[in-house]
Amino acid sequence: MIRLAANLSMLFTEHDFLGRFAAAQAVGFRGVEYLFPYAHAPETLHAALDETGLEQVLFNLPPGDWEAGERGIASLPGREAEFRDSVVEALRYAEALDCPRVHAMAGVLAPDADAQTRAAHRATYVANLRFAAREAAKCHREVLIEPINTRDMPGYYLSRQGQAMAILEEVGEPNLRLQLDFYHCQIMDGDLTRQLERQFERVGHVQVAGVPQRHEPDVGEVHYPALFARLEALGYSGWVGCEYRPANGTREGLGWGREHGLRP
Ligand SMILES: O=C(O)C(=O)[C@@H](O)CO
Numbered sequence: 611m612i613r614l615a616a617n618l619s620m621l622f623t624e625h626d627f628l629g630r631f632a633a634a635q636a637v638g639f640r641g642v643e644y645l646f647p648y649a650h651a652p653e654t655l656h657a658a659l660d661e662t663g664l665e666q667v668l669f670n671l672p673p674g675d676w677e678a679g680e681r682g683i684a685s686l687p688g689r690e691a692e693f694r695d696s697v698v699e700a701l702r703y704a705e706a707l708d709c710p711r712v713h714a715m716a717g718v719l720a721p722d723a724d725a726q727t728r729a730a731h732r733a734t735y736v737a738n739l740r741f742a743a744r745e746a747a748k749c750h751r752e753v754l755i756e757p758i759n760t761r762d763m764p765g766y767y768l769s770r771q772g773q774a775m776a777i778l779e780e781v782g783e784p785n786l787r788l789q790l791d792f793y794h795c796q797i798m799d800g801d802l803t804r805q806l807e808r809q810f811e812r813v814g815h816v817q818v819a820g821v822p823q824r825h826e827p828d829v830g831e832v833h834y835p836a837l838f839a840r841l842e843a844l845g846y847s848g849w850v851g852c853e854y855r856p857a858n859g860t861r862e863g864l865g866w867g868r869e870h871g872l873r874p
């Protein structure tokens with residue numbers, strides 16, 4: 611059984627942010643995820659979840675200065691104190707919203723960074739992720755890392771599945787897991803079924819979108835029915851986040867989800 615979560619940063623943007631919860635519930639979603647909760651008080655978001663019966667399944671740590679182009683700070687040397695504060699803040703929200711996992715974005719590295727700079731990023735990333743995972747373990751939460759394609763996010767430090775596996779291995783904390791976004795994976799690595807199988811034991815969350823436009827999963831080059839069947843055969847019990855930009859309105863594009871419980 612595939613459990614679909616609506617990504618409220620991309621879906622239902624016809625509504626204001628708090629209105630998106632009811633819109634998602636109305637078409638059969640059972641969970642929600644989004645980039646950041648921090649513009650709202652935890653009590654406000656908790657009420658939106660309560661009123662709709664939706665589960666909060668994922669959000670990201672504070673990402674640094676998003677408006678200025680920052681995309682996380684987990685690998686940025688010199689920002690360790692801010693990163694630790696961001697972990698505390700994210701876990702405060704995670705506990706208030708009963709959200710089991712949070713995503714720590716790695717950050718961007720200059721394309722011409724030399725080997726010494728790259729090594730410093732890696733060491734910072736490993737140490738920061740270890741800290742985050744240990745803090746999260748104290749309140750029974752998971753921390754996720756997600757390889758993101760460098761076409762959409764130039765310079766993003768974590769872009770390949772193999773790199774993520776090596777980082778998970780080096781950090782060595784069981785509650786540090788992989789956010790497998792098939793959209794990014796297809797663009798950077800391909801070989802989606804084998805990637806899923808190889809990494810399955812470390813997968814904490816899955817996300818889907820069509821490739822290359824990031825529209826509905828039934829638009830584009832990826833055959834999601836085969837991937838959903840493989841997820842079910844492997845016994846995946848987590849969530850599948852619908853993190854795509856609808857081509858023509860959210861409801862109009864939800865037909866692909868009928869067989870997974872959506873009723874647009
Ligand atoms: O861009 C994506 O893909 C995500 O999952 C966001 O959470 C940004 O990390």
Ligand SMILES: [Mg+2]
Pocket residue numbers: 756791817853
């Ligand atoms: Mg994603």
